[in-house]
Amino acid sequence: MFELFLCSILTILPDYLYRRYAQGKRIGREITLYSMWYELRWGITACLLLTVSLITMIFYFHPSTRNVTAIFRTVTILPETIGRVEEVYVEVNGKVEAGAPLFRLDGSEQEAALETARRRIAEIVAETTVAQTELAGVDGLIQEAQGAYQMAVDEHEMKAQLVASGAVSRREVERLATAIDSRKGAVDAALAKKETLETQIGVLFPTQKASAEAALAEAQVELDKTLVRAGVAGTVQQFALRPGDVVNAMLRPAGILVPENAGRSTLIAGFGQIEAQVIKRGMIAEATCVGKPFTIIPMVVTDVQDVIAAGQLRASDQLIDVQQMGQPGTLTVYLQPLFPGGLDGVPRGSSCIANAYTNNHDALADKNIGTFRWLFLHAVDTVGLVHAMILRMQAVLLPVQTLVLSGH
Template identity: 75%
Template structure:
């Protein structure tokens, strides 16, 4: 309607002035309801053509959409393990900070596993002390075996020397002493081997057993920590009706929802028509007005344009999908952020908005090799953006009226 009124001032109104002051045709006498088309046919035709062209030009180079929402992501409150709730620390709609405890599951099994690991560590420590005592005893046995072996060797040497001198010593007695020395040598080797076994147990086996017990303790502590569920981010707890005794399942029964503090307060997500895919660019200036913040125009900037249309996505199944089964064409997803900090404060996350994006040809107009025709066209494109800005402000004024009066809310 605004475009039609503007175009009529440039076409129909001059045509009427020509008929009135040049041809002396008066409104209501020569120009009436039955002759208006014939008398003002040139102005009306030009008005319609100019209106259609202007609307096409405005909505293509300065796109608008009502599919704008302050989308926010929620965090599902879930423990890492299934269990029965033992204690709840927060209530519904509670404000929490990152790291605050939310609820605790029954931890009797995890505490028993931790206690078992502690006892295994104590057992490994005690076994180390016993092995050290055994090592000291092994040193004594080695000394004892060395003494006995040395005594046997000395007696054997004496008997052999007497036998060599033809003394009163029999060969049988020398052989018996040789066997005794060999036996005591074996006892000494056994005592040394026993010491090495104890040393190996002290240096390798017992530390490994203790390390395994400490690893089991760490694992038990991790499992015990999982029973205490904390807030991952700062925000508000919603739909949190958990009570002691409830069973929480990690797959089918979450405990509640956590809405992050900054959720929906950073950017707006807009869905523009696919025809604007060649116009929408990162860095474009935009404006938005939201029903959650009436009578307010929020200056914004396009920070990103999604390079795919979400409606065309395909999930592999066991059946071939016909293109005709896909829903109607989707929109071009555009991310809008406030041009100045704090402008989205007070806007409830999830609010519905209306947004305009404006094409800026300043760099193209500043080029030295630009032609006259293109320069005039780009000036026109930038100028008609003012019309769309005025339309957005009219929508901002009428939006509360349409919602409260005509919407029946």
């Protein structure tokens, strides 16, 4: 409507002034409702053509969209294990800091496993003490076995010398030789027992203790999982958890945590695909939001997504007909405030209207630019003012449209 009014000033009004003052035709006499088309046909035709051209130029080089949202990410409050809630530390809409406890599950099973691991460590320590005591006793047995062995050797040597004189029988000497072998076996057994005890004390028991300590640490981790903490600072929403509720990480989350700074710095806009060659990173933009009426927020395009979500394909067991993707998608554009605090006061998730403006300053500064291109680029930059005025009119009319004309 604004474009039509502007174009009519440049086309229909001069045509009427010519008819009125050059030809002497007046409204109500020569120019009536029935003869208006014939009398002002050149102005009306030029007005329609100029309006269509102006609207096309404005919306192509200075695109606009109503698909703008202050999107924010939420964090689902989930425990790492299934359990029954024993204690709740926060309420709905409560503010929490990072690491603050939210609720605690019943940890009796984990506490029992933790106590079992502690007892196992104590048992291994006791076994080590017993082995050390046995090791001290084995030293005495070794000395006793070595003494008995030496006595058997001495007696055998003495009686072996008396065999020739006939004072000792050969069978007695053979018995003493067998006794020496027996005493030698006792010494070897005592030494082997000592080596076994030393291996147990030096290798086996420390390894078992390390395994038990690892089991203790694992049990402690499982017990710590029963206390659910906030991963980031934010606000707890939809948190209707009460003691006795069963929480399941797969089927029944506890609530939602809205991060403190989520949605405070970026607007995400969906522009038409036809503007893909116009919208570039660094373009100046403006936005007005329903949650903050009568306010124009200067923005800048920080990123343009190079894919359109409507064309994505996920592998499945069925062939995809391209007709199912016939609905055109939008070009996702990320907008950030041009000045710090630009989105302060805008509720997260608020719907907005945004304009992006083409800037040809660098092209116009080129000394080799042609005259027609110079005029065209000047016209492109000039009509951006029209779109900026339209956005301000929308910002003024937005509350009226939302509260009155929408019927709510």
